[in-house]
Amino acid sequence: MDTVPSREIADMKGAAALPRKNGELVFDEAWQGRIFGMTVAMSHDASFEWREFQAQLIAEIAHAEREGESTSYYERWLNAFEQLLADKGLVDPAALAERTREFETGRRDDVF
Amino acid sequence: MSDTHHDHGHEHGHHHREPESVLSLRVRALESLLVEKKLVASDAVDRIVSAYEEDIGPHNGAKVVARAWLDPAYKQRLLADGTAAIEELGFGGVDLKVVENRSGVHNMVVCTLCSCYPHALIGLPPVWYKSFEYRSRAVREPRVVLREFGLDLPESVEIRIWDSSAELRYLVLPERPAGTEGLSEGELAGLVSRDSMIGVAVARPPAPAAR
Numbered sequence: 076m077d078t079v080p081s082r083e084i085a086d087m088k089g090a091a092a093l094p095r096k097n098g099e100l101v102f103d104e105a106w107q108g109r110i111f112g113m114t115v116a117m118s119h120d121a122s123f124e125w126r127e128f129q130a131q132l133i134a135e136i137a138h139a140e141r142e143g144e145s146t147s148y149y150e151r152w153l154n155a156f157e158q159l160l161a162d163k164g165l166v167d168p169a170a171l172a173e174r175t176r177e178f179e180t181g182r183r184d185d186v187f
Numbered sequence: 188m189s190d191t192h193h194d195h196g197h198e199h200g201h202h203h204r205e206p207e208s209v210l211s212l213r214v215r216a217l218e219s220l221l222v223e224k225k226l227v228a229s230d231a232v233d234r235i236v237s238a239y240e241e242d243i244g245p246h247n248g249a250k251v252v253a254r255a256w257l258d259p260a261y262k263q264r265l266l267a268d269g270t271a272a273i274e275e276l277g278f279g280g281v282d283l284k285v286v287e288n289r290s291g292v293h294n295m296v297v298c299t300l301c302s303c304y305p306h307a308l309i310g311l312p313p314v315w316y317k318s319f320e321y322r323s324r325a326v327r328e329p330r331v332v333l334r335e336f337g338l339d340l341p342e343s344v345e346i347r348i349w350d351s352s353a354e355l356r357y358l359v360l361p362e363r364p365a366g367t368e369g370l371s372e373g374e375l376a377g378l379v380s381r382d383s384m385i386g387v388a389v390a391r392p393p394a395p396a397a398r
Contacts, residue, residue: 080239082377100239106214111239112232113218119235122226150210157217166220175216179209185219 083125084115090136091129094148107149114156123163131155247278248308248358249379252390253372255285256363262287269358273308281307286349287360288386293340295333295386296349296357297325303351305358309381316385326350336387349386359386367393 085100087093093111094101102108118125135155139146146154160166177183221227251273255262265272269283283305286294298304302317315321324332329346333339340346349357361383367375370393382388 085239086377102236102240104211106211108236108240109218109232110214112236113221113227115235115239116227116231117221120226153210153214153217165224165226166217171217171220174220175213178212178216178219183216183219185215185222 081115081125084118087129089133090140091132102149103147104149107152110149110153110156114152122165123159128155128159131159246309246381247273247276248305248381248384249376250372251276251278251285251308251358252360252379252384253375255360256367256375257372262360265360278307281305282355283308283358284349284355285358285360286347288362288389290362291343292345292347293333293386294347294349294357294359295325295329296351296359297322298351299323299326300350300352303353303356305356308358309384313381333387336382338388359384361386361390364390364392 085093102111114128117123118128132152132155135151135158136148139151157166157168157171161168174183218227218229218232222229251265254276255265261272261275264275265285266287269285270279270281272285273279273281273283286296288294298316299322302312304312304316306312321332326348329348330340333346351357361379363375364378367378374393378391378393380388380391383390
């Protein structure tokens with residue numbers, strides 16, 4: 076079952092800890108939930124181990140803090156996820172950039 | 188919840204609309220590619236997001252329950268005086284009565300008048316807890332309501348309903364699941380869902396094989 080929250084994910088500590096409010100997970104924008112869900116789904120399907128993503132996320136957060144970037148937690152998450160997908164050879168960054176342009180220009184507008 | 192909690196960024200999301208929508212497009216493009224490559228199924232993502240949204244994480248109430256499962260003396264104090272017993276663990280601000288599930292007795296909490304709820308222990312009440320439907324039907328037909336939550340109790344089990352008020356909140360102490368001998372307090376707490384402390388679910392069974 077992929078619907079029982081994994082404590083490894085839900086209870087991440089330190090800088091990687093999921094943003095919560097009154098104990099509940101907070102997704103300020105719908106895309107934050109989507110990127111969270113995609114990452115968790117792919118770790119369940121063994122595309123990568125959760126600890127691999129977590130390490131990437133921690134590195135990304137450390138990098139952003141060092142550079143003084145004011146990016147949000149889930150923007151850093153997105154950067155880390157894209158980097159991991161590229162490193163694993165699962166998503167070609169050039170193909171992703173092209174697909175993103177298609178969405179930005181409205182040439183593509185998939186509905187999920 | 189924790190002092191290590193990083194909440195930077197939330198404000199950004201509200202103040203800068205434009206960058207957020209660029210990010211949204213980036214995520215949609217990514218999802219579109221991953222779905223195309225069959226690396227992700229959108230309905231699986233939906234299910235995961237809602238499951239985690241309902242999860243309230245390493246909450247205080249679960250720690251209280253796990254402690255009571257491990258320490259019989261603490262459990263006695265908890266059942267005798269919930270308010271004092273949760274203060275021992277550093278939680279307070281609520282007058283609390285803890286009601287214990289055991290063989291033949293299942294407890295369920297409702298607030299028929301409004302939505303009184305032990306926030307300090309289990310976070311914000313879920314939408315259904317505040318609904319008129321739950322508030323009215325929990326008392327009238329608890330067995331049916333529990334079945335709708337996926338909890339089918341035998342007729343022989345007595346169901347006790349506890350009506351919260353501004354003066355007194357209730358917390359259900361669920362039964363400790365079988366096969367959890369040797370688990371640590373933290374591991375036990377991970378089995379205690381919010382719903383099990385409201386009494387519309389039981390504690391989760393332990394994972395079949397630890398990772």
